[in-house]
Amino acid sequence: MGERIATLSRFRLRALVACILLLTLLWPLSVRGAEEFTPEEDEILSGAFLLHMVQVVDPRFPSLHEADLDEITSTAVTLLQKKFGLKDVRFARHPDLSVAEFMARYLDAGVVKETPRYLPFGENDFEPHKGEIMRFLQQWSLEALKNVLKEEARAAVNTYEDYYQLLVRTYVEKIEALKGLTLENGQPLLSPENAAYQSYLNWDRALYLQQDYDMVVVDLLIYYDDIVRPYPHSIFKHAKVGGGSLETLRANPFRRVILLNAFEEYTDIPYFLEGRDMAERAAMRNRILGTVYLAHEIGHAFFLIPDVYDHDAGCLMDGSVENLDNEAAYSELMKEYPPCTKCQQYVRARRHALLGELLLGLGRGADAARHYRQAIVLTPHFIDGDYNSYMEELEERLTAAAESVP
Numbered sequence: 001m002g003e004r005i006a007t008l009s010r011f012r013l014r015a016l017v018a019c020i021l022l023l024t025l026l027w028p029l030s031v032r033g034a035e036e037f038t039p040e041e042d043e044i045l046s047g048a049f050l051l052h053m054v055q056v057v058d059p060r061f062p063s064l065h066e067a068d069l070d071e072i073t074s075t076a077v078t079l080l081q082k083k084f085g086l087k088d089v090r091f092a093r094h095p096d097l098s099v100a101e102f103m104a105r106y107l108d109a110g111v112v113k114e115t116p117r118y119l120p121f122g123e124n125d126f127e128p129h130k131g132e133i134m135r136f137l138q139q140w141s142l143e144a145l146k147n148v149l150k151e152e153a154r155a156a157v158n159t160y161e162d163y164y165q166l167l168v169r170t171y172v173e174k175i176e177a178l179k180g181l182t183l184e185n186g187q188p189l190l191s192p193e194n195a196a197y198q199s200y201l202n203w204d205r206a207l208y209l210q211q212d213y214d215m216v217v218v219d220l221l222i223y224y225d226d227i228v229r230p231y232p233h234s235i236f237k238h239a240k241v242g243g244g245s246l247e248t249l250r251a252n253p254f255r256r257v258i259l260l261n262a263f264e265e266y267t268d269i270p271y272f273l274e275g276r277d278m279a280e281r282a283a284m285r286n287r288i289l290g291t292v293y294l295a296h297e298i299g300h301a302f303f304l305i306p307d308v309y310d311h312d313a314g315c316l317m318d319g320s321v322e323n324l325d326n327e328a329a330y331s332e333l334m335k336e337y338p339p340c341t342k343c344q345q346y347v348r349a350r351r352h353a354l355l356g357e358l359l360l361g362l363g364r365g366a367d368a369a370r371h372y373r374q375a376i377v378l379t380p381h382f383i384d385g386d387y388n389s390y391m392e393e394l395e396e397r398l399t400a401a402a403e404s405v406p
Contacts, residue, residue: 037351044358045351046088048253049302051214054094056102058197058220060183062266068286069093069217072260075290080298083316083339084347089298094213099197099220107206117201118225120175121192126168132228134164139382144310147320148232167235174239178223181271189221189269200224200241207257211250215258222261231307233319238272240264243293245300245384253357256301260294265326276325288326291316291333303350304383304390305343315340349378356397365404372398 037045053073057063064072073091080086097105116129126133137145137160145163146154157163181189188194196202200222207216222241224234234241244259264272265285273281299305299317309320314337321329353375360368376394381387 037355041355041359044362045355048354048358049086049089050092051090051258052092052094052212053215053217054213055096055217055219056099057096058099058218060187060194061219061221061263063096063219064217064262064266066093071286072290072294075287076294076298079291079295079316079333083295084299084303084343085339086298086302091215099218102216103197103202103206106210107202115201116227117199118171118175118227120179120190120195120223120225124172124227126227129228130164133230134160136229137163137167137232139306140309144308144320145232147309148236167230167232171230171235171239174235175223177271178221178239181269184268190223195223198222200244201226203241203259204244204246207244207246207259208248210248210257213257214250214252215260217260217262219262219266221263221267231319232309233307238264243297245297247385253354254301258294258297258301260289260297262289265289277327280327284327284330288330292321292326292329299343300384302354303343303346304379304385305346306382306384308342311342312340313337315343317343345378345380346383349375349380352378353394356394356401360397360401360404363404365401368401369398369405372401 053069055064055069069091077089080089118124142157142160142163146157149157149166153166157166178190179188183189190198198221203218203222204226224230224239224241240261240263241259242261242264245256246259247255248257250257265281265288267273296316300307305317307319308315308317311318314332314335316333317340321332324332352371356368356371356375359365359371372394376391376398379387379390379394383390
């Protein structure tokens with residue numbers, strides 16, 4: 001039975017999900033009330049949110065002290081409770097590693113995945129990838145995508161083709177700008193010698209292969225080189241990475257590892273500081289890292305909420321806020337807005353999925369199956385990740401739960 005369901009075609013999978021949805025809608029309200037979470041289930045779920053954390057340091061860049069990490073994580077926890085009602089997020093600190101040690105341990109020991117990438121010191125051609133890039137952009141409405149642009153740039157964008165052309169031009173310009181920057185000691189910020197440690201796709205692969213940590217904090221510039229998935233809020237800002245929620249082999253309940261990059265808040269390179277209040281920045285940088293970056297990435301990892309550009313005011317997951325400077329973004333997130341209504345459907349669905357995983361681990365197959373069914377029904381189609389793959393995973397876990405019941 002499990003093997004048969006695991007090999008369902010996508011067409012049959014969608015049909016099965018539709019059937020489950022129909023049955024759910026036909027259940028009497030008294031039965032559907034069983035989907036609510038009990039106090040015991042809330043207690044079980046709170047145990048899922050322990051993040052084993054390591055800082056990876058590059059001696060060329062400022063690293064964070066213990067007090068900095070404490071302020072970053074505590075600020076993130078406060079905002080997550082405010083936005084998602086998420087309590088009991090805890091962090092377990094592990095000893096620091098150098099970037100060379102981390103990459104040798106995880107990236108070099110594995111196989112680098114062959115993925116189309118932007119080469120900062122090589123030749124690049126977007127045209128062979130245009131179809132894939134356009135499909136990626138069309139996950140969002142054109143109006144939503146325009147929310148990422150400065151006001152003066154929006155009038156010239158009337159089609160996805162316009163947007164694509166602007167994005168490609170900006171991508172090239174931003175990477176070239178990074179190549180022209182230097183550190184205080186005169187060394188280049190980005191050079192062929194260091195590019196391997198500063199490639200987003202290399203970090204993506206290393207974090208996938210590692211199985212020791214749920215969260216990795218880094219201090220170096222990471223340029224964005226995933227040419228077929230050019231997230232607009234990353235490209236139009238600096239074509240670099242401030243954080244990520246990445247798939248991993250590590251067996252935590254949410255199957256993600258969180259990347260937090262402190263570079264922008266700790267660098268003194270003027271290019272990244274234009275228009276910012278320097279006195280305010282020093283006092284605010286850890287709170288900005290905790291809210292604008294870490295809490296946002298936890299929203300991806302825990303709840304599979306995608307990057308969005310048209311959610312409610314004050315939404316933690318809305319990337320269009322990156323049009324603002326980071327201090328203004330922090331201020332916007334801390335205003336007394338009600339929780340984002342569009343995000344709540346993700347939170348509810350993912351709570352069911354995580355509870356299914358935890359209850360199955362406790363040997364409670366029937367309860368786990370009930371939550372997996374609800375997760376399948378409630379999960380929106382646009383998630384942070386591949387929807388069909390996620391549905392297949394939930395179906396496999398549902399089968400395992402059902403078969404575990406005596």
